[in-house]
Amino acid sequence: MTNHLSLLLLISILSVSSGFCSEKSPDPKTDESPKPNVPVSSAPTDYKIRPLDLVDIRVFQEDDLTMTNKVSQAGTLTFPLIGSVKVSGLRVQEAEQLITDKLKDGYIRNPQVTILVKEYAARRVSVLGEVKKPGTVEIPPEEALTLLQAVAYAGGFQNVAKTDEVIVRRIIDGKETKTKVNATRLMRADAAETDYPLEPGDIVYVPTRFF
Numbered sequence: 001m002t003n004h005l006s007l008l009l010l011i012s013i014l015s016v017s018s019g020f021c022s023e024k025s026p027d028p029k030t031d032e033s034p035k036p037n038v039p040v041s042s043a044p045t046d047y048k049i050r051p052l053d054l055v056d057i058r059v060f061q062e063d064d065l066t067m068t069n070k071v072s073q074a075g076t077l078t079f080p081l082i083g084s085v086k087v088s089g090l091r092v093q094e095a096e097q098l099i100t101d102k103l104k105d106g107y108i109r110n111p112q113v114t115i116l117v118k119e120y121a122a123r124r125v126s127v128l129g130e131v132k133k134p135g136t137v138e139i140p141p142e143e144a145l146t147l148l149q150a151v152a153y154a155g156g157f158q159n160v161a162k163t164d165e166v167i168v169r170r171i172i173d174g175k176e177t178k179t180k181v182n183a184t185r186l187m188r189a190d191a192a193e194t195d196y197p198l199e200p201g202d203i204v205y206v207p208t209r210f211f
Helices: 002-022 092-104 147-153 189-194
Strands: 054-059 067-070 076-079 083-086 113-119 124-129 135-138 166-172 175-181 203-206
Touching: 054 076, 067 076, 083 092, 092 113, 124 147, 147 203
Parallel strands: 124 203
Antiparallel strands: 054 067, 054 113, 076 083, 124 135, 166 175, 166 203
């Protein structure tokens, strides 16, 4: 009888121990805080925002501050809480940081700002004078355009073109500048890497060569 009771007691102890061992230890805590789900800008890292670009601005977990707007001709955006912000000429990351800093200044704690360039403003140069197809030339989005490339888009030089004194007119800080470019020298094979870069709004004028 004593042996029988001892056996029953041993079985009970083993059953209880097995129950404790089968309990799962609690899972380690994980960070369940939401993460921002925002689009990544397709603009290259060195792209600078320009007037008339269409941009999408989002502030994480601040739906009232999500907006899509076109940069004004003056290069500014009007944004809730902080008013007019000059973004033209800034890289996307720089514009994000600028708006972040302004929102931090008494409005939002630790804002997370993302800017996406949705549409690039039309970027054009004019090529006039002694070229075969005078007119405007579109600068491809996210790309640069040089003087010789613009002339090529305009059909090339006429035979009477004075290629050693091509004039590039450009507006800088509201003032027009004129630069003479020796395209004859640029067309030499050993000087192709020094082709003259153009900016949107430039006017390229090819004068006539008088014999």
